[in-house]
Amino acid sequence: MDSVRITEGSTVLKVPAAHSAGGPGKILGTVFFNEQMAFNRDVSVMLLRSLDRDMSVADCMTATGARAVRIANEAPKTMVAANDINAGAIPWIEGNIRINGLTNCRAVRSNLHSLLAEEVFDYIDLDPFGSPVPFLHSAIQGCKRKGILAITATDTAPLAGAHRAKCERRYQSRPMRGPMCHETGLRILMATVARELAKFDRGMTPIISFFADHYFRTYVRVDEGTAAADRCLGTLGYLSYDPSTLERSVSPEKDGSHVYGPVWTGSLFDRDALKALDPSGMADERRCRRMLDLWSCELDSVPFLYEVSELSSALRTETPRFSKLLEVMNQYGTATPTHMSPTAFKTVLSPEEVRDAFLETVASH
Numbered sequence: 521m522d523s524v525r526i527t528e529g530s531t532v533l534k535v536p537a538a539h540s541a542g543g544p545g546k547i548l549g550t551v552f553f554n555e556q557m558a559f560n561r562d563v564s565v566m567l568l569r570s571l572d573r574d575m576s577v578a579d580c581m582t583a584t585g586a587r588a589v590r591i592a593n594e595a596p597k598t599m600v601a602a603n604d605i606n607a608g609a610i611p612w613i614e615g616n617i618r619i620n621g622l623t624n625c626r627a628v629r630s631n632l633h634s635l636l637a638e639e640v641f642d643y644i645d646l647d648p649f650g651s652p653v654p655f656l657h658s659a660i661q662g663c664k665r666k667g668i669l670a671i672t673a674t675d676t677a678p679l680a681g682a683h684r685a686k687c688e689r690r691y692q693s694r695p696m697r698g699p700m701c702h703e704t705g706l707r708i709l710m711a712t713v714a715r716e717l718a719k720f721d722r723g724m725t726p727i728i729s730f731f732a733d734h735y736f737r738t739y740v741r742v743d744e745g746t747a748a749a750d751r752c753l754g755t756l757g758y759l760s761y762d763p764s765t766l767e768r769s770v771s772p773e774k775d776g777s778h779v780y781g782p783v784w785t786g787s788l789f790d791r792d793a794l795k796a797l798d799p800s801g802m803a804d805e806r807r808c809r810r811m812l813d814l815w816s817c818e819l820d821s822v823p824f825l826y827e828v829s830e831l832s833s834a835l836r837t838e839t840p841r842f843s844k845l846l847e848v849m850n851q852y853g854t855a856t857p858t859h860m861s862p863t864a865f866k867t868v869l870s871p872e873e874v875r876d877a878f879l880e881t882v883a884s885h
């Protein structure tokens with residue numbers, strides 16, 4: 521199969537010449553590779569590099585070995601298992617280990633369920649086609665005490681409410697359409713991880729959780745014990761949203777209006793962990809810097825996101841300049857941009873205050 525050599529971060533990778541350039545991507549030959557996921561891999565590298573301690577890593581669904589080899593090369597204190605079930609992936613993984621002269625990375629051909637039943641790791645990465653749900657149980661079983669789970673979900677359509685029934689079957693949670701669809705989708709994924717961890721008397725602390733391109737991604741630190749599990753279950757809740765009044769609220773219980781969820785209502789990020797991330801030398805350094813800036817200031821434990829177009833259409837006004845709108849909102853209370861959308865903000869303000877601030881901005885235009 522034809523191959524090309526590319527450089528991602530400071531790692532050289534041999535990948536299939538015919539590979540996906542964006543979107544969810546698909547296998548175009550014997551093995552999968554998607555260039556656009558370089559940013560996703562950057563975040564793993566930044567996180568593991570920042571920890572600066574000996575870490576055993578299982579990149580459970582590694583395909584060409586891109587993430588595993590980058591981690592082993594760019595976060596040198598790691599010891600990495602680059603695993604894939606696909607026999608056709610192994611020569612690619614071995615080739616990439618060789619090209620980079622690594623001694624801290626090994627190719628493994630295993631069903632991840634077997635691998636994680638036999639070995640435990642400090643960091644476990646799941647990067648499936650679609651939903652990670654079928655793999656969560658094994659990932660938790662194979663995660664060492666106080667380890668890290670890193671989980672991608674590319675089944676964005678169900679999680680963001682385009683296929684409600686599918687989301688309800690897979691995640692046992694009701695998704696939401698409209699401006700908060702991605703925020704809700706991410707929080708459904710996180711609630712699912714929390715509920716699965718609770719079955720093992722474990723809880724979680726989110727480190728970095730985000731929506732990008734066509735996927736959701738969450739990194740969580742696993743907390744041990746029943747108290748941690750109960751605390752996490754207590755962080756789950758249900759959302760209500762009424763587009764006609766712009767009213768949104770959260771409740772610990774499901775009731776007549778709080779029908780969306782359960783969702784994770786806690787934080788998305790660990791601010792101290794974010795501060796320790798260094799984007800220097802990443803494949804998409806500019807995007808990493810931009811996202812780190814956004815994540816660091818984004819309100820993240822209140823799931824109330826507003827789209828500017830939602831407000832202008834509900835209030836039948838023109839659309840004000842986004843920077844001006846944020847300035848006025850912040851005179852009323854806290855409002856921040858969000859990485860979820862360049863034309864949305866998050867705020868702790870009530871819908872009435874949001875409406876007032878919006879109308880004041882439009883009037884001052």
Ligand SMILES: C[S@@+](CC[C@H](N)C(=O)[O-])C[C@H]1O[C@@H](n2cnc3c(N)ncnc32)[C@H](O)[C@@H]1O
Nearest residue numbers: 581582583586587604605606631632647648649
């Ligand atoms: C989306 S690709 C992974 C992409 C890769 N992480 C990257 O950054 O390029 C998903 C991979 O999961 C592998 N896979 C699917 N089910 C698996 C299983 N049960 N155990 C191990 N690997 C599996 C597939 O063979 C495929 O290579």
